Amino acid sequence: MSLKLALPGGQLAQPTDELLRQAGLIVRGYTDGSRSYRPRLDGRQGVRLRVFREKDIPIQIALGNYDLGICSLAWLKELLIRFPSEAVVQL
Structure with missing residues (x-):
């Protein structure tokens, strides 16, 4: 079984990388100047990562393309206002 995690690009990339390091x-290949949209998680098999624009992350979760994602609460709220029946939740 694999876990698919959507990561934000742009301004949230550095704080997200710091949170994951903590x-x-x-x-690897996330905030080190790489332009890759598919970074890798060291020492973890079965975890697939992808970098998205922050506003697209809740949509990817709602569509079932990814299991978890990191984005600001504002984008999650916007999705739930537009589509209140979506099973996307804040953790």
Whole structure:
């Protein structure tokens, strides 16, 4: 079984990388100047990562393309206002 995680690009990339590092997760090819949209998680098999524009992350989760995503609360709220029946939740 694999876990698909959507990561934000842009201004949230650096704080997200720091948060993941504090949790012991080292992401290669994310904030080190790489232009790759598919970074890798060191030492973790079965975890697929993809970088998206922050506003697209709740949509990717709602569509079932990704299991988890990191974005600002504003984009999550916007999705839920537009589509209140979506099963996307804040953790």
